[in-house]
Amino acid sequence: MKYVLKLFAAALLVVLLNAVMPPSVHAQNSSESVPILLYHRFGPTVADSMTVTTPVFVSHLEYLKANGYVVIPLRKLVDYQLRKGPPLPPKSVVITIDDAHKTVYTEMFPLVKKYRIPVTLFVYPSAISNASYAMTWDQLREVKKSGLFDIQSHTYWHANFKQDRKKMSQQEYEKSVDMQLRKSKSRLEKELGATVDMISWPFGIYDDWLCAKAAEAGYVAAFTIDRRQVTGADSIMKLPRFLLTNANKGKAFEWIVAKPKPEQPKAGKGNQ
Numbered sequence: 514m515k516y517v518l519k520l521f522a523a524a525l526l527v528v529l530l531n532a533v534m535p536p537s538v539h540a541q542n543s544s545e546s547v548p549i550l551l552y553h554r555f556g557p558t559v560a561d562s563m564t565v566t567t568p569v570f571v572s573h574l575e576y577l578k579a580n581g582y583v584v585i586p587l588r589k590l591v592d593y594q595l596r597k598g599p600p601l602p603p604k605s606v607v608i609t610i611d612d613a614h615k616t617v618y619t620e621m622f623p624l625v626k627k628y629r630i631p632v633t634l635f636v637y638p639s640a641i642s643n644a645s646y647a648m649t650w651d652q653l654r655e656v657k658k659s660g661l662f663d664i665q666s667h668t669y670w671h672a673n674f675k676q677d678r679k680k681m682s683q684q685e686y687e688k689s690v691d692m693q694l695r696k697s698k699s700r701l702e703k704e705l706g707a708t709v710d711m712i713s714w715p716f717g718i719y720d721d722w723l724c725a726k727a728a729e730a731g732y733v734a735a736f737t738i739d740r741r742q743v744t745g746a747d748s749i750m751k752l753p754r755f756l757l758t759n760a761n762k763g764k765a766f767e768w769i770v771a772k773p774k775p776e777q778p779k780a781g782k783g784n785q
Contacts, residue, residue, distance in 0.1 A: 546742035547590055548770050549607040549754040555620035559759050567620050569762050574628050582606045582770060587633040588663060591734045594749055606770055608632045609754060611667055611713055613648045625661050633663045635713040638700040639670035650704050657705055665711040666701060668693040674718045694730040724750035
């Protein structure tokens with residue numbers, strides 16, 4: 514009975530969220546769209562499937578600059594979706610990064626400073642100053658101090674909610690989800706002295722119940738890896754992003770940021 518009541522409460526919260534904040538709060542014009550780009554790691558060579566080489570990242574920034582795109586802070590897009598901010602510039606683009614890999618500091622940070630672009634970094638705190646692949650707290654403070662990095666949550670230890678739900682009891686799962694959402698937020702706010710109220714879903718795993726729990730925990734927006742541009746038809750807790758790999762260059766990258774969207778180019782040398 515208790516479980517049924519909890520499910521009902523979560524469902525009711527989703528309904529209330531959709532009433533108070535309808536799909537992207539029915540942002541001003543559902544025909545408008547903004548691409549959110551998602552990066553993970555950088556380097557001189559492709560170390561894994563999530564690596565975008567530094568030269569390819571530079572080519573992305575150069576293309577945006579040469580073609581009149583405006584890189585805006587993620588916060589501006591969220592405020593606009595929530596009807597708390599002014600209209601966005603034409604050809605707006607948002608840049609995000611997940612995980613806080615050490616190459617964000619060594620490879621990306623110098624370029625962010627060079628091009629003076631705002632970015633949002635989603636972090637899972639358990640790795641910071643612990644894992645050899647991750648940034649340190651001092652590095653996070655340094656990039657935040659630049660004024661170009663907004664640091665937000667990626668759960669506490671990059672939770673796989675799909676696996677957790679299968680192997681845990683419902684009570685254990687609910688407790689784990691609450692911990693992942695709340696502990697990440699509180700730790701980041703304590704270490705960095707900034708408001709943390711946005712989250713990106715690890716592995717792109719989300720559902721209405723998780724969205725409701727995130728809202729309960731104090732998050733105002735959440736981000737997926739659904740591969741399309743943000744429009745007014747999108748839920749504020751399910752905003753899509755383009756996960757970029759090193760193959761997304763040339764025509765493939767141009768298609769991702771294009772407005773209005775042309776037909777997607779076919780894979781091939783001409784799209785590299």
